[in-house]
Amino acid sequence: MLFVGDDWAEGHHDIEIMDASGRALTKARLPEGVEGIGQLHGLIAERIGPDADPEQVLIGIETDRGPWVAALVAAGYRVFVVNPRQTYRFRERFSPSGAKSDAADAHVLADMVRTDSHQLRPVAGDSELAEAIKLLARAHQSLIWDRQRLVARLRAQLRDFYPAALAAFGEELAATEALDLLGQAPDPDKAMKLSLAKITAALRHAGRRKIDERARKIQDGLRSEQLRLPAAVQQAYATTVRSLVAMTATTAEQIDYLERELTERFHEHPDSAIYLSQPGIGVVLGSRVLGEFGDDPDRYAGPKARKNYAGTSPVTIASGCRSTVNARYVRNTRLIDALMRQAMAALAGSPGARAYYDRQRARGLPHNAALRHVSNRLVGILHGCLATHASYDEATAWGHLHRGVRGLIP
Template sequence: LLFVGDDWAEDHHDVEVMDASGRRLARARLPEGVAGMTRLHAMIGQALGDDIDTDDDARVRIGIETDRGPWVQALVAAGYTVYAVNPLQASRYRERLALSGAKSDAADAHMLADMVRTDSHQLRPIAGDTADAQAVKVVTRTHKTLVWERTRAGQRLRHALRDYFPAALTAFADLDAPDALELLAKAPDPAAAARLSLTQISAALKRARRRDIPAKAATIQAALRAEHLGQPAVVTAAYAASVRALVALLVTLNEQVKALQGQVEDHFGRHPDAEIILSQPGLGAVLGSRVLAEFGDDHDRYTSAKARKNYAATSPITRASGKKRTVAARFVHNDRLIDALMAQAFSALHTSPGARAYYDRQRARGAGYNAALRQLANRLVGILHGCLKAGAVYDETTAWSHHLTEAAA
């Protein structure tokens, strides 16, 4: 076996090749791209010797602190076993080798090579996700990132209005709604907003396809014309300019979120696992695509439902030492995945009698809202794992037969 440590940077890779005894065979700094990959193959080929068998690529194990990008894909395509080492794991392992805290790129390459040499059985090889799953992951992550950015921009807009134009917060309940953004772009300061006519407000509400337009227009106009505390004129003008920029940003984000949602649904709908995932309670096209994107579609990646639950961070952590034993939630997790799974659990409460019965049972035992919802999410992950393994769609009776029986009793 050969063991390779790859400490990557944006434009280069520090690489060390090591044999099974821990002896360094080669070390180099390689450029990113085709030239660097060619040199890496040459280094590995030289270390393997002249009598290279077609299966020799499988004897090469590579540790690198990332699981994405063209470089990693090229390593996997070459047939090497690639381990995406968690940076926190690498940091802890580094402390075993250098208590002084010394660190360098070359030393990190050595550390990664030694780590896969001695502890590869504790590491997870990069999953063999299909190109379809990777495409779903790209558009889904971008879509979710834009949703988060829209939330942040909306919060910034709310804070700005509260500081100089609180009447707008009373007039517009949803600041990123099309009608609110249109009117704020047209009248971003209190004086201009007070001059808005019922006709102008009604036209904006009509374009946003609101109902009961006359009553809503009158309510908005009254709120904008009410007396309020203000800022000096020059400060108000500065805030108005800031609000115009934030409104323009929110308009663009709304457009791109909508456009990307179509791409998410399109890519997800073509995936072979889409039918099984969509059959799960609480999962639609958007949430389902996020679950698929973060779990991946390599059915051999998770050896058991417990392994999938541990990766999802829905299962608890038990810490036991002597007579002391504590059970706690996992706070180190994939934010995108746990966000989707908790949203699924909440939606499942309204669509699945079994999920509702399971949740109510946890609450009856004294679990709080978040804890009970997390336990439900954990149960739903196990159900999804079973469906994917069996290639079967969700069945309410099969999934919850035990809990439904107890609830009926």
């Protein structure tokens, strides 16, 4: 058996190879890419032999993505993903002073897989399609967050010099017609010259209803009296607004493009029908949840393991006579965001989820805590559906609430 610690950086990897007794056999700094992975294979082959089983090599690394990790998995090595927080705690065994170096971290990672591989999470064996869905879903969500930040900046700029535009568009500042009209008239002077025909055309292009009424309302809002800034300052603000409008519009176009690609890939996955059968889940949320959970059937030992990974299950801290139960805050933020959105939507679409939520509220729990309980239950239901290859059934999932006994789905 060989145990390898891989402390990765953007351009290189610090490697330590250790034997079963904990003795360091070799240390090296390898370049990223084909050259580096080839050198690593050579170092391992020198010490284990070319005919040995690759599963005799255990590798600890602090990431589960990228071509380097994919190459390690493809070679047949047993690769374990180590949380940096675990590495930090384990490092204290070797360095109480807090000293740190990349080579020392490689030693820590090698020793961790030597002594605690049974406690570590191996790299999931997800399909290529699931990995592609995860990447598209993350990119789609990141662009949505970027658009929200851009709209917030646009709103701040308009509030400082052109509040009439905020009054005219209200909460629909990110709407297609608002961006179109602000691009044509980014300041009060140009807005005064904006004709009703152009406003009507923008609304028609955006597919709005009651076009004439909305057009007059927008025109009246844009032409309302307001305090003015000096011409040079107003022009500077207008230039900034035009730039923010262009970036927001482009981001919206790319969000739509990614959503089309995401929808196509999601429907190709064999588990997509099971995800879409869950209450509160559509294509976008289903893609996010599938991507973050993965589709490796052996990744989660049971519903509890899936709930722990999701971050919906509580954490118990017990010592002596004291015991407290807290929410998990160290978790996959993208996954918990999607699951909480699902739980919120499920309150309207699932009588069982609504009854379960009302029960938690009756216990005195605040809204977010009660919603997290619903989400935790829905993760267990999803696990049961995936394990049995069955679609969601309201009676099976929530029947225990009426029978007074635990249902079939955990």
